[in-house]
Amino acid sequence: MAYEYKPYNFVAPAGLTAPEDKKKVVIVGAGPIGLAMAIELANHGQPSVVLDDNNVVSVGSRAICWSKRSLEIFDRLGIAERALDKGVTWQIGRTFHRDKEVFSFDLQPDEGHKMPAFINLQQYYVEQFLIDRAQEIDLIDLRFQNKVVSLDQEPNGAILDIETPNGMYALEADYVLACDGARSPIRGMLGLEFEGEFFEERFLIADIEMEAEFPSERHFWFEPEFHAGQSALLHKQPDSIYRIDLQLGWDANPEHEMTPEVVIPRIEKVVGHSDFRLDWVSVYSFQCRRLQSFIHGRVIFVGDSAHIVSPFGARGGNGGLQDVDNLGWKLAAVLDGRADSRLLDSYDRERVYGADENIATSARSTKFMTPADGIERTFRDQVLNLADKAEFARSWVNSGRLSKPCTYPLDAPDNRRLPPSARPGTVAPDAPLAGDWLLSQLGRDMVLLALGRPAPDVGGCRVLSPGTNDAIRTRYLGAAEGAYYLIRPDQVVAARWVDAAVEEIKNAAASVWKGI
Amino acid sequence: MTLVTHPNLDEHDAFYAELLAAHRGLSDEESHALNARLVLILANHVGDLEALRAALELARK
Ligand SMILES: Cc1cc2nc3c(=O)[nH]c(=O)nc-3n(C[C@H](O)[C@H](O)[C@H](O)COP(=O)(O)OP(=O)(O)OC[C@H]3O[C@@H](n4cnc5c(N)ncnc54)[C@H](O)[C@@H]3O)c2cc1C
Numbered sequence: 001m002a003y004e005y006k007p008y009n010f011v012a013p014a015g016l017t018a019p020e021d022k023k024k025v026v027i028v029g030a031g032p033i034g035l036a037m038a039i040e041l042a043n044h045g046q047p048s049v050v051l052d053d054n055n056v057v058s059v060g061s062r063a064i065c066w067s068k069r070s071l072e073i074f075d076r077l078g079i080a081e082r083a084l085d086k087g088v089t090w091q092i093g094r095t096f097h098r099d100k101e102v103f104s105f106d107l108q109p110d111e112g113h114k115m116p117a118f119i120n121l122q123q124y125y126v127e128q129f130l131i132d133r134a135q136e137i138d139l140i141d142l143r144f145q146n147k148v149v150s151l152d153q154e155p156n157g158a159i160l161d162i163e164t165p166n167g168m169y170a171l172e173a174d175y176v177l178a179c180d181g182a183r184s185p186i187r188g189m190l191g192l193e194f195e196g197e198f199f200e201e202r203f204l205i206a207d208i209e210m211e212a213e214f215p216s217e218r219h220f221w222f223e224p225e226f227h228a229g230q231s232a233l234l235h236k237q238p239d240s241i242y243r244i245d246l247q248l249g250w251d252a253n254p255e256h257e258m259t260p261e262v263v264i265p266r267i268e269k270v271v272g273h274s275d276f277r278l279d280w281v282s283v284y285s286f287q288c289r290r291l292q293s294f295i296h297g298r299v300i301f302v303g304d305s306a307h308i309v310s311p312f313g314a315r316g317g318n319g320g321l322q323d324v325d326n327l328g329w330k331l332a333a334v335l336d337g338r339a340d341s342r343l344l345d346s347y348d349r350e351r352v353y354g355a356d357e358n359i360a361t362s363a364r365s366t367k368f369m370t371p372a373d374g375i376e377r378t379f380r381d382q383v384l385n386l387a388d389k390a391e392f393a394r395s396w397v398n399s400g401r402l403s404k405p406c407t408y409p410l411d412a413p414d415n416r417r418l419p420p421s422a423r424p425g426t427v428a429p430d431a432p433l434a435g436d437w438l439l440s441q442l443g444r445d446m447v448l449l450a451l452g453r454p455a456p457d458v459g460g461c462r463v464l465s466p467g468t469n470d471a472i473r474t475r476y477l478g479a480a481e482g483a484y485y486l487i488r489p490d491q492v493v494a495a496r497w498v499d500a501a502v503e504e505i506k507n508a509a510a511s512v513w514k515g516i
Numbered sequence: 517m518t519l520v521t522h523p524n525l526d527e528h529d530a531f532y533a534e535l536l537a538a539h540r541g542l543s544d545e546e547s548h549a550l551n552a553r554l555v556l557i558l559a560n561h562v563g564d565l566e567a568l569r570a571a572l573e574l575a576r577k
Contacts, residue, residue, distance in 0.1 A: 375548075382552040392560040 001239055002209065002279055003124050007055045008131065010145040015162070015169035023049050024335055026160060026173035028148050028186055031058065032123065033303030033320040034179030035130035039077045040324050042139040043444055044332030044489075049171065050140060051162060053147035057127035060280040061207050064120045064237050065314035067403040069427060070321045071115040072439055072491075079129040080115070087119030088238050093218040095397055097384040099225045103394045112471040113430040114437040118402060120237050122207075123317070151176065151189045153297045175331065176299045184305035190296055196289030197363055199310065201370045202248040203284050204257055207241050208267060210276035214242070220399040222369075222384055226269035231369045233399070234270060241279055244270055245311075247370060254283035286310030286366060288359040294323075295348045302327060307355035309362035312369060312400035319358045322405055323351050329444065329489035330515070339513045346515030354406045361401050368398035411516075413495040413508055419478040424493050428485070431471035441466070444489050446512065448505060452482030456502045461486070461509055488512055519570035 014020050025041060027034045030052035038048045066074070066083065074080040094104045109116055134140045149168075150161040158176045162169055178186035187194070219234040221227070230247035237243055244267060248257055256262060258281050268274045290307035294300060303320030327347045333339035371380040386393035408425035422429055428449075431438045441464055442449075448458050450465040451472065457463070468477065477483055486494045486508050495508040525531060539547050559568055 375552075378548050378552050379556070382549055383556060385549070386553055386556060390557065390560075393556065396556070 002277075003122065003239070005056045005059070005124075008144045010055060010165055011143070012166050013143055013146065013162075013164065013169060015171060016164065016166055020169075020171060022157065022172040022174065023047075024174050025049070025177060025331070026051065026158075026171055026175075027177045027179055028160070029179035029181055029303075029305070030054075030127075030131070030142065030144070031179060031181055031303065032063070032126050032130060032317055033324060034177070035127065035134055036073070036077055036321055036324045037177055037179055037302060037328065038134055038140045038142070039130065039137065040073075040328035041332060042137045043076060044328055045139075046332045046335055047139040048141070048177075049173075050134070050142045051146040051148055051160075051171075052142075052144055055144040057124040057131065059124075060282055061122040061124060061237065061241070061243070063123040063126070063311075063314070063317040064235060064243055065118055065318075065402070066121060066126070067118050067314065067318045068113070068115045069325075069403070069405045070318045071119065072427075072430070073321050073325050075115070075440070076444055077130070078133050079126075082129045083121055083126065084116075084119060086125055086238050087121035088216065088236055089116055089119050090216050090218050090236055092215070093220070095387070095394075095399065096219065096221040096224060097387070098223055100388070102384060102387040102397070105394075112432050114439060115430070118314070120235060120243075122237055122239075122241070125238070126317075148180070148185065151186060151299070153190075153299065156298070158298050174298065174335070177327075178299055178301045178305045179303050180305050182304040182308045184301070186299065187291070187301070187305055190299065192291055192296065194287075194289040194308070195292060196287065196359065198287045198289070199285065199366055199370065200250040201285060201366070202250060202252045202254065202257075203286065204244075204246040204248055204263065204266070204281065205284060206244045206246075206263060206267060206281040207237070207279040208244065208271075208276040209239070209241050209279050210271065211240055212271075212273060212275050214271070222380075222399075227266070231399075232270060242271075242276075246270070248283065250285075252283070257283050284311075288363045288366070290352070290355045290359060293348055294351055295344060300327065300331075300344070300347070306351070307359065309358050310366045311362075312365040313358075313362050313403055314400070315358040315362050315403045318403035319354065322354055323347075325490045326351055326354075333513065339515075343513065343515040350408045353408060357406045358403070365398045365400045408492065410494065412511070413497055413500075413504065415480070415483070415496060415498045417478060417480050417498055418483055418496055419475060422476055422485070422493055422496070424495055426493055428487050428491050428493050429475040431475055432469065433466050433472075438466075438472070439491060442487055442491050446489055446494075446509065447487045448509075449476075449483075449485040449487055451476055451485070453484055453499065456505065458502060458505050458509060460513075486512070517564040517567045519567045519574065521574070 025048040027050045038050045147163045152159045157174045221232040233245040235243040294306045302323045309315045330343045371377040383396045405427045410425040412424040446461040448463045455463045455465040480498045485496045488494045
């Protein structure tokens with residue numbers, strides 16, 4: 001069934017009648033990233049005002065695939081349960097070249113993690129769940145139909161002019177978080193440019209509803225007979241909705257391609273019948289670009305306003321949620337006076353690094369799917385040709401590499417005897433823990449995880465000393481008999497030791513709050 | 517692993533002949549495709565990015 005868009009009420013803000021007090025944080029944009037940002041800040045005790053020019057959730061589904069890390073973040077934001085209940089997963093992926101299946105894979109769930117590898121769920125549901133959650137939180141002041149039209153930077157903040165159905169008003173803030181999406185008007189107001197690669201390629205993205213029996217699988221076609229020379233993708237979403245991506249070529253005329261007379265016959269060819277309803281259709285060209293720096297004075301860019309990627313690999317929304325994860329605790333500490341504003345520089349450094357990895361990975365997938373004529377196409381076709389003959393080539397077939405958090409390059413205490421999968425800079429791997437989960441126990445504090453070692457008193461971080469089990473031993477200890485892990489509030493491993501003196505741990509913790 | 521550039525294949529004359537034989541009767545396009553497959557297969561066999569990068573560099577010189 002089609003999603004029912006319910007407009008949210010406009011409430012005349014106080015600022016229309018008298019100037020409002022200066023806000024600590026104003027978030028521009030109530031997309032998934034702005035909303036997640038507000039809830040994350042509230043989780044750290046910080047209030048915010050969220051402004052959105054619109055009054056409905058994302059029109060058209062856009063993001064559908066949410067990664068394990070995003071689900072872990074959703075868990076802390078309080079929407080994971082709803083997302084998991086509503087979302088669907090597929091396990092079997094089939095890849096076709098011309099009309100032949102070249103290989104299939106089965107994504108077995110990884111044991112001993114609270115969250116699955118990913119779910120498919122339309123962006124409008126994610127936004128709806130986030131709005132429901134935000135509206136339960138007193139620290140969040142969510143204002144629909146509040147459009148930011150200008151921004152002035154001040155030494156200690158910024159002033160925004162805001163247009164509403166009842167007129168204009170101004171808000172002053174210590175920090176402005178620009179979560180205003182790929183076209184970011186704030187970027188324009190500051191005169192900033194996106195840098196990077198633009199792909200001369202167009203894709204038709206359509207959501208269709210069909211009740212017909214269709215396996216819950218991901219199908220990817222390279223050069224199918226039904227769509228000569230191009231690529232096509234079919235994915236399942238909840239509510240009997242399927243996502244279809246069709247490569248169109250650069251010369252395609254978007255308006256023409258979106259007309260039902262053109263779209264419907266194309267989709268009939270993909271699904272093999274005409275028993276479906278067209279839910280949403282759009283034509284995109286894709287870019288892999290970012291701002292050179294994500295922090296400009298008191299304006300911080302988060303999500304698509306800071307970086308955009310082509311959607312193969314689902315690194316847009318998922319990457320943005322990792323920005324939120326990285327920024328929330330840092331900004332909260334700065335606002336609280338627990339840390340110097342230099343801590344924020346590490347947001348810029350770390351998330352630029354993360355964005356570059358997402359950009360490189362997405363650009364490689366896009367190149368594989370849409371090779372230029374000549375040698376690029378030769379290599380691509382020969383990888384496909386080898387895929388059904390030699391196992392290695394299957395992993396070279398690149399129809400998107402699902403979003404994973406990057407490993408930040410931290411210069412931190414480490415012991416190479418401990419497993420590489422939990423080295424400093426990586427998100428702490430989840431593990432079952434006496435009826436609960438390690439990540440749930442870590443929560444959003446700085447934590448010292450003492451494994452098979454006495455729990456020392458280290459000021460400023462909570463000590464967790466669980467008993468060990470197989471998963472903890474494999475993921476955290478390897479051959480070592482014990483270890484200390486210092487884990488940041490965003491659940492990233494900050495430092496680790498097989499054994500350490502309290503002073504060493506204290507020094508490492510102090511470095512975390514300094515952003516070094 | 518560093519790239520091996522000293523003589524490493526004793527039967528190089530034989531291999532050279534077999535390489536040419538593998539291409540016999542192919543069009544230019546088919547030959548390109550065969551070479552591409554060979555590069556991919558051998559790269560996987562080498563299994564070492566550092567050595568492969570050195571090979572790319574040597575080949576481009
Ligand atoms: C076809 C497609 C498929 C995708 N698939 C995936 C996927 O599977 N997984 C994934 O993770 N990502 C995916 N993405 C990317 C994902 O949709 C984006 O990364 C995500 O929407 C970014 O969220 P955001 O909150 O930064 O920006 P947006 O969602 O664009 O939200 C920005 C918000 O700011 C508001 N705004 C703009 N200007 C103003 C203003 N002046 N004043 C007030 N408010 C303003 C807008 O109304 C909007 O609500 C896909 C994208 C596309 C196009």
